[in-house]
Amino acid sequence: EFFEKGPRFLRPLTMNDVADELDLHATTVSRAVAGKYMLTPQGLMEMRSFFATGYQTSDGAEVSNAGVREAIQQLVANENPAKPLSDESLMKGLSKQGIKVARRTIAKYREQLGILPSHLRKSYS
Numbered sequence: 001e002f003f004e005k006g007p008r009f010l011r012p013l014t015m016n017d018v019a020d021e022l023d024l025h026a027t028t029v030s031r032a033v034a035g036k037y038m039l040t041p042q043g044l045m046e047m048r049s050f051f052a053t054g055y056q057t058s059d060g061a062e063v064s065n066a067g068v069r070e071a072i073q074q075l076v077a078n079e080n081p082a083k084p085l086s087d088e089s090l091m092k093g094l095s096k097q098g099i100k101v102a103r104r105t106i107a108k109y110r111e112q113l114g115i116l117p118s119h120l121r122k123s124y125s
Contacts, residue, residue, distance in 0.1 A: 003041050008070040012054030012062050057098035068094070068101055069109045076115055081123035089118075 001009040015033075019026040033047035054064040063071075075093045079085045085093065087106045094101055115121070 006042055006070070008063070008067040010050070010052060010064040010066050012052055012064045013050065014053060015051050018051075055099060055101060058100070059098055061098075063099055065109070068099060068105075069113055071097060071099060072106060072109055072115070073113060076110075076121075079121075081121070084118040084121040084123075086118045 002011070015026045015029045018024075019029045022029070033051075036047040037044050038047055038050075039045075049066075052064040052066055054062050055068060056062055071094055072090055075085060075090055087103050087110065090106050090110070091101060091103045094106070110117075
């Protein structure tokens with residue numbers, strides 16, 4: 001699904017999961033993917049980017065950290081510039097999508113995405 005629809009549909013998978021499945025040590029998996037890239041419909045991606053932890057949604061599906069970050073980006077892109085969404089409001093918006101994430105986690109992801117806090121995104125025009 002990730003290859004067709006993008007990062008939001010990347011499912012959580014850790015190197016430990018792969019190592020357990022292959023009966024290897026996690027460091028062996030880490031060394032095997034180090035410095036390797038894959039050409040995907042989403043562009044050239046480092047193999048490490050396919051390994052991510054994630055969250056379980058209210059309907060039992062799983063969403064990766066990248067999927068949560070993309071959902072935050074979409075919420076901010078669609079917000080009213082005169083009343084930007086606070087981290088608390090973003091948390092509630094994600095909750096409506098079935099994604100339960102702590103406010104502090106949202107603040108961390110927002111900073112990673114280069115999105116300013118709500119009081120600095122406010123447009124007065």
